[in-house]
Each structure stands twice: as C-alpha cells, then as structure tokens.
Amino acid sequence: MERSEEYIKNERKQDWRVALQKKTKAKDRMSIERALMAETEPELRIKSQRIEVNTGLTQEQAILEATRCMDCVNPTCMEGCPVSINIPKFIKNIERGEILEAASVLKETSALPAVCGRVCPQELQCEQKCFYVEKLNQPAVAIGYLERFAADFERESGHLATPELRPSNGIKVAVIGSGPSGLSFAGDMAKLGYDVTVFEALHEIGGVLKYGIPEFRLPNAVVDVEIESLRRMGVKFITNYIVGQTASLDDLKADGYKAFYVGSGAGLPRFMNIPGENANGILSSNEYLTRVNLMGADSEESDTPVLRGKNVVVVGGGNTAMDSVRTAKRLGAERAMIVYRRSEEEMPARVEEVHHAKQEGVEFLTLTNPIEYIADENGRVCQMKVQKMELGEPDASGRRRPVPVEGSEYILDCEVVVVAVGVSPNPLIPNSVEGLEVSKWGTIEVVKDKMQSSIPEMFAGGDIVRGGATVILAMGDGRKAAKNMDIYLTEKYLSN
Amino acid sequence: MNKIVEKEYFSEKIVKIVVEAPLIAKSRKPGNFVILRVGEKGERIPLTIAGADIAKGTITLVVQKMGVSSTKVCDLEVGDYITDLVGPLGKPTEIHNLGTILCCGGGVGVAPLLPIVEAYKKAGNRVVTILAARSKDLIILEDEMRKHSDELIIMTDDGSYGKKGLVTEGMEEVIKREKINECVTIGPAIMMKFCSLLTKKYEIPTVASLNSIMVDGTGMCGACRVTVGGKTKFTCVDGPEFDAHQIDFEEMMSRLGGYKKEEVDKFDQFQK
Numbered sequence: 100m101e102r103s104e105e106y107i108k109n110e111r112k113q114d115w116r117v118a119l120q121k122k123t124k125a126k127d128r129m130s131i132e133r134a135l136m137a138e139t140e141p142e143l144r145i146k147s148q149r150i151e152v153n154t155g156l157t158q159e160q161a162i163l164e165a166t167r168c169m170d171c172v173n174p175t176c177m178e179g180c181p182v183s184i185n186i187p188k189f190i191k192n193i194e195r196g197e198i199l200e201a202a203s204v205l206k207e208t209s210a211l212p213a214v215c216g217r218v219c220p221q222e223l224q225c226e227q228k229c230f231y232v233e234k235l236n237q238p239a240v241a242i243g244y245l246e247r248f249a250a251d252f253e254r255e256s257g258h259l260a261t262p263e264l265r266p267s268n269g270i271k272v273a274v275i276g277s278g279p280s281g282l283s284f285a286g287d288m289a290k291l292g293y294d295v296t297v298f299e300a301l302h303e304i305g306g307v308l309k310y311g312i313p314e315f316r317l318p319n320a321v322v323d324v325e326i327e328s329l330r331r332m333g334v335k336f337i338t339n340y341i342v343g344q345t346a347s348l349d350d351l352k353a354d355g356y357k358a359f360y361v362g363s364g365a366g367l368p369r370f371m372n373i374p375g376e377n378a379n380g381i382l383s384s385n386e387y388l389t390r391v392n393l394m395g396a397d398s399e400e401s402d403t404p405v406l407r408g409k410n411v412v413v414v415g416g417g418n419t420a421m422d423s424v425r426t427a428k429r430l431g432a433e434r435a436m437i438v439y440r441r442s443e444e445e446m447p448a449r450v451e452e453v454h455h456a457k458q459e460g461v462e463f464l465t466l467t468n469p470i471e472y473i474a475d476e477n478g479r480v481c482q483m484k485v486q487k488m489e490l491g492e493p494d495a496s497g498r499r500r501p502v503p504v505e506g507s508e509y510i511l512d513c514e515v516v517v518v519a520v521g522v523s524p525n526p527l528i529p530n531s532v533e534g535l536e537v538s539k540w541g542t543i544e545v546v547k548d549k550m551q552s553s554i555p556e557m558f559a560g561g562d563i564v565r566g567g568a569t570v571i572l573a574m575g576d577g578r579k580a581a582k583n584m585d586i587y588l589t590e591k592y593l594s595n
Numbered sequence: 596m597n598k599i600v601e602k603e604y605f606s607e608k609i610v611k612i613v614v615e616a617p618l619i620a621k622s623r624k625p626g627n628f629v630i631l632r633v634g635e636k637g638e639r640i641p642l643t644i645a646g647a648d649i650a651k652g653t654i655t656l657v658v659q660k661m662g663v664s665s666t667k668v669c670d671l672e673v674g675d676y677i678t679d680l681v682g683p684l685g686k687p688t689e690i691h692n693l694g695t696i697l698c699c700g701g702g703v704g705v706a707p708l709l710p711i712v713e714a715y716k717k718a719g720n721r722v723v724t725i726l727a728a729r730s731k732d733l734i735i736l737e738d739e740m741r742k743h744s745d746e747l748i749i750m751t752d753d754g755s756y757g758k759k760g761l762v763t764e765g766m767e768e769v770i771k772r773e774k775i776n777e778c779v780t781i782g783p784a785i786m787m788k789f790c791s792l793l794t795k796k797y798e799i800p801t802v803a804s805l806n807s808i809m810v811d812g813t814g815m816c817g818a819c820r821v822t823v824g825g826k827t828k829f830t831c832v833d834g835p836e837f838d839a840h841q842i843d844f845e846e847m848m849s850r851l852g853g854y855k856k857e858e859v860d861k862f863d864q865f866q867k
Contacts, residue, residue, distance in 0.1 A: 386816035
C-alpha cells in the first residue's frame with residue numbers, strides 16, 4: 100500500500116523507534132564498519148550450479164549492521180527503492196531483534212523480498228541514496244544484505260506472515276506472465292481485495308527468476324517460498340497457458356476477467372548478425388540458461404541436453420553474460436571467457452558479479468568484439484574471429500563508443516559461444532491483441548506513471564514495456580499498475 | 596488435464612495419441628504445434644498437431660520414437676497424463692482458395708499435413724496429396740488423407756505400396772499433368788529440400804513446415820533459428836511455415852543435429 104510522507108514520519112515517532120534512536124549515539128553508529136557478506140570459497144562453489152555464492156549475514160552481523168542506520172528524519176534511501184520499501188522501519192526492527200516484524204514490513208510493499216535481497220542492484224538504488232554515501236562519503240548501510248537477512252530468517256522460521264488483505268471485492272483480474280513484474284502486481288492486487296489469476300506460458304512459475312537467474316545467485320527454493328506466500332494471499336496460478344493463443348483475451352473476458360496486466364517480459368534474444376552466427380554451438384544466453392536453470396540440464400537425470408566445451412566464450416558484459424559465463428565454468432569449461440566490446444568500466448553487470456566471476460577464474464577479454472564465427476566440417480563452431488576495440492567519443496548511452504582497431508583481428512578457439520547482447524520484447528501478446536499500441540521496438544506503449552495501455556482495461560509493465568531492465572524496476576511497474584488499475588476498476592465497477 | 600484417451604500404433608515406432616486438451620482443441624488451427632514434457636525431469640519438445648475434436652476436447656499427436664523424449668511419449672498408455680502440454684504455438688497456415696494445391700507429406704510429417712489438407716479442401720481448392728515413405732508399413736493416415744483429397748498418390752522407395760519412387764517423382768508427374776497453384780511440403784528436412792528444389796524449377800509457390808529444435812516455443816530461446824531469404828527467423832514465432840524457396844535447408848539440416856552427440860549420450864544412458 101502507498102505510504103504518505105506523513106505516515107512515514109509518524110512511524111518514526113513511535114516509542115520503540117525513539118527509544119532506539121536515543122540508545123546509541125550517532126558517532127558510535129558511524130564508527131561501525133559495514134558488514135561483509137560471507138561467501139562460499141570459489142574452488143568449492145564452481146563444482147555445482149546449486150551452491151549459493153553469498154551465504155548471508157549472521158544475526159549478530161545483521162543487528163550490528165542495522166545499528167549503523169541513522170534512522171534519518173528524511174530517509175532518502177526510500178527514494179531509491181522502486182517499490183518504496185519502508186527501509187528505516189524494517190532496519191530498526193532488525194536492530195531491536197524483531198526480525199519477523201522486519202520481514203512483514205518488507206512484505207507491506209514487496210512481493211519478493213528474499214529475491215530482491217539477492218539480485219537487486221542496491222548500490223545503484225537505495226544504497227546509493229543512503230545518508231552514509233550522500234553525506235559522509237562512506238560505504239552505505241548494507242540495505243540489500245539486511246533485506247535478505249530478514250526475508251531468509253522468516254522463511255527459515257516457518258512463520259510466514261501474510262500481509263493484511265482488504266475484503267474480497269469479487270472482481271477478477273488476469274496477469275499475463277509470472278515473472279517479477281507479474282508477481283509484484285499480483286501481490287498488490289490481492290492485498291486490494293481482487294480475485295487474481297496469473298497465467299504462465301512455461302511449466303514453472305517465476306519467469307526470469309526461474310529460467311534466467313542461476314541457482315548459485317538465486318535458489319529456486321527461495322523463489323518458490325515467495326510464490327507460496329502469494330498463494331496464501333489467494334493468488335491463483337495457471338501454468339502452460341499462453342494468453343492470446345491457448346485462449347483469446349475475449350475468451351477470458353467472457354470468463355469474467357475485468358482487467359489484464361501484461362508482464363510477458365523481453366523473451367526474444369538478440370543476435371549480432373555476423374557471419375557464421377547460426378553455426379551449431381552458438382546459442383543465446385536465454386537458451387543456455389533455460390536449459391540449465393529451468394530444465395536442470397547440468398544434472399545427469401535431466402532429459403534436456405546442454406552443450407559443454409573446453410573453451411566457452413560468452414559475448415556481452417551484462418548480468419546475463421556473467422550468469423552465463425559462470426554457468427559455463429560450473430559445467431566444466433577450462434577457459435570460460437567474456438568477450439566485451441567496451442572496457443570493464445562500461446560493463447552493465449554489477450560490480451559484485453564481475454568480482455565473483457573473476458574469483459571463479461573467468462577470463463575477461465574486454466575491448467574485444469567478435470566479427471565472424473568459423474565452423475568445423477560438422478557445422479559446429481570451433482573458432483571465432485575477434486577484433487580489438489578502443490574507446491572513442493561518448494555515444495547515445497553516455498558511455499564511450501567502442502571503435503575497431505584496424506588490423507587487430509585475431510582468432511580465438513571456442514566450442515561453445517553464448518550470445519548475451521540483450522533481448523527484445525516478446526512478440527506474442529503485441530501480435531495477438533488487436534488495437535494494442537506498440538512502439539517500433541515492439542514494446543507495449545503505456546501512459547507513464549499509470550502503466551495503462553491503449554486498451555483501457557489492459558495495463559503492462561516490466562520488460563515488455565521497458566525492453567530490458569532489472570527485476571526491481573519490473574516490480575516497481577507492477578506496483579504502479581496495481582495502484583492505477585485499482586483506481587480504474589473502482590471507478591468503473593465499485594463506485595455508485 | 597492432458598490425459599491420454601486413445602493410443603494407436605501406426606508402426607512399431609510411430610504412435611498416434613489422442614490427448615485431452617479442451618482449450619487447445621478449440622483454439623488450434625492447421626499448422627499450429629504444441630510443446631510437451633513427460634515427467635519432472637522431462638525435456639520440452641515440439642510436436643505438430645495432427646487433428647482436434649472440439650466436442651470431445653481432444654487433440655491428436657503423432658510421434659515417432661527417435662530419442663529419449665519421443666520414446667517417453669510413445670511409452671505412455673491410455674489413462675496416463677502428459678506432465679505438461681502447452682499450445683497452440685506458431686503461426687497457422689494461411690489458407691485461401693487458390694485453385695489446385697499439391698500437398699506432399701513424408702514420414703510422420705503426414706500427420707501435421709492432414710489438417711492443412713482438410714482446410715485447403717474446405718476452402719474450395721482441388722487438393723492432390725502425395726504420401727511418401729520408405730516402405731508400405733510407414734505410410735500413415737492413408738484413409739483420412741483420401742477422404743479430404745481429390746486425389747491421393749502413394750510413393751514408396753521400395754515399391755512395396757503405391758508407386759515405386761521418391762516423392763519428387765510423383766510430384767513431377769502431377770506438375771507436368773496439371774497447373775499447380777501452390778505446394779505444401781512437410782516431412783524430413785532432406786525431403787522438403789528436394790521438393791522445394793523441384794517446385795522452384797517450375798516456379799510453384801511452396802510452403803514448408805519446419806521441425807527445428809526448440810526449448811520454450813514462445814520466442815525466448817532462439818534455438819530454432821533458421822535463415823529465410825538471408826535473414827535469421829525463429830521457427831516458433833515467425834513460423835513454423837516459411838516460403839520453402841527462401842529457406843537455407845543446408846543450415847537447417849545442420850542445426851537439427853546441433854545436440855546430436857548429447858542426445859545420443861542421453862539415449863544410451865536411458866536404455867541402460
């Protein structure tokens with residue numbers, strides 16, 4: 100639910116918060132060093148896709164870290180959170196040892212706290228806006244670590260809190276796609292009393308959280324518990340169902356659905372269109388990660404095959420590229436390499452992911468760009484021709500444009516190549532819904548801030564609108580859409 | 596959901612199953628396919644829909660035992676459930692009244708061809724159908740095809756049934772005899788390639804339905820990419836049917852073998 104500024108201020112004045120504020124002096128809080136996240140040793144973790152790299156804070160660490168938080172009068176950190184988590188309130192609950200209470204604060208506005216605590220780029224969001232960074236030029240309060248700690252504590256305790264729900268209003272709404280955006284939307288709509296059904300094309304709920312992000316960063320079991328929480332709130336899930344194909348939008352309307360939220364994602368991989376790219380052994384990061392993460396192809400028991408190689412090259416510099424190259428390492432690659440056309444500084448991947456990849460022995464060939472693939476007599480890639488690049492003037496993205504260095508081409512051996520250079524919006528919904536306005540890139544056009552499409556009862560968010568972003572931005576869209584769809588439906592059906 | 600209500604062996608290795616899938620039965624069109632998965636460790640595999648019964652809420656699939664996953668489907672019995680079944684997927688066949696259509700099916704490709712033959716006939720076309728196989732026991736759906744075609748020609752490599760010869764020999768005879776406005780070919784890649792070469796010579800517009808490797812079937816993985824007219828297309832969302840004269844069949848055939856070693860390993864392990 101939305102929290103007004105005044106509400107936040109009043110919360111801060113509650114007795115227990117005031118007592119904590121007085122208990123420790125600011126100077127003492129500031130003298131505490133930021134907690135370090137414990138990690139599984141690189142040599143051990145690269146043995147399995149399913150060993151989590153970050154292992155979480157201990158309760159002592161978490162309470163100490165929470166003590167660093169100044170409980171600011173004006174909590175700027177919250178401005179950096181796309182789902183507006185009441186950050187000081189949850190952190191102060193950790194400081195006083197009320198961890199379950201902290202977890203329920205997270206759930207007030209976030210459907211997936213254990214997920215966000217693991218995969219959000221907090222360093223660019225809440226933590227970037229932290230008082231420590233903005234005013235003291237010191238490391239931020241480890242908001243992400245604390246979020247994960249509280250969510251994990253709740254899950255392990257077995258006492259899953261169900262957020263307060265408004266009484267049911269009987270209005271049916273459908274969610275198309277069960278990724279982070281759809282789940283976040285579903286959670287908020289359930290809280291508002293709607294009858295929510297999520298339709299998913301794949302056989303598992305979770306979207307990119309299941310098929311994309313590897314288990315060493317986000318265990319499927321963690322995702323499943325968050326989904327279970329939504330089930331307890333009354334959200335229904337239907338797998339193997341493609342809206343627009345299995346049944347039309349009109350069929351769903353006839354079934355009583357009054358409004359729709361499209362969170363169908365950016366599931367259409369981009370390739371570079373360079374010679375030889377369709378040779379065997381060259382695949383999208385989506386295919387590679389789906390085979391391993393969703394289908395379990397790293398395990399012998401799975402019927403799904405996956406390609407392994409001595410030399411695996413991943414093209415790209417984003418988080419998906421890091422996930423792919425680290426997966427390659429875990430599948431036994433001797434050389435797992437990143438080929439990226441800019442320098443490390445311009446890489447869109449989180450610093451933490453790059454750091455972990457390096458610890459695991461991943462090689463970084465930066466300022467290097469593939470220009471051609473060479474296949475063996477069986478049509479399987481065996482080499483790639485790459486070109487060295489140098490940085491020129493900044494381009495539209497504000498990053499310095501990579502420029503080829505003439506005569507710098509050389510050959511790299513590779514038996515598997517994973518192309519992770521971005522994704523385009525999935526065309527299924529835009530193609531199947533008549534009258535839906537779509538941009539030239541294939542994204543659904545929405546009224547900004549409302550997330551309402553050209554069809555009034557259809558809202559959309561996440562990658563199908565943004566064309567490729569983060570889990571948390573997709574979740575923020577889901578929340579925004581829920582708030583505005585509630586206004587739309589209330590006016591249309593509930594006000595007399 | 597997805598209960599198998601009927602099973603029939605067309606041959607030792609080719610099985611027809613009828614599966615409960617009321618929504619897909621209602622929404623599928625000729626040319627559509629489904630993705631299914633057998634067992635919690637199962638692979639997602641695409642199969643073209645061979646028919647549907649809206650009243651009974653069932654769809655018909657024809658499967659040939661090839662590797663682990665197709666064998667697992669073929670081993671299911673009446674009363675068993677398919678773990679996951681999703682569809683219909685892909686763009687449907689564009690059916691118009693064009694005049695005379697030559698429909699060529701090879702192997703299990705005959706199954707997905709059946710609804711297309713039916714639809715062309717219903718749209719008022721004259722339909723000449725050629726079924727081709729290595730030998731008599733591999734000819735499937737003959738009666739159903741006969742029912743919906745104006746003429747049915749059977750070709751076997753060994754001459755054990757119908758005329759002896761390749762599908763293209765039967766096609767050429769028809770093409771020389773009468774004006775063909777469009778040709779549809781579904782079958783093994785090599786067969787579609789030669790059908791396409793022949794019709795190109797006679798300048799007959801031709802459509803081929805491709806059975807590429809896929810994981811999700813919704814555009815997400817890109818495993819099914821194929822070069823059509825010099826551009827990379829995804830079989831799942833841009834196809835499965837394409838202008839056969841524009842398809843790079845050499846690349847397509849090579850890509851079908853993209854996981855051959857891994858598939859053979861899985862099959863060896865499965866048989867143990």
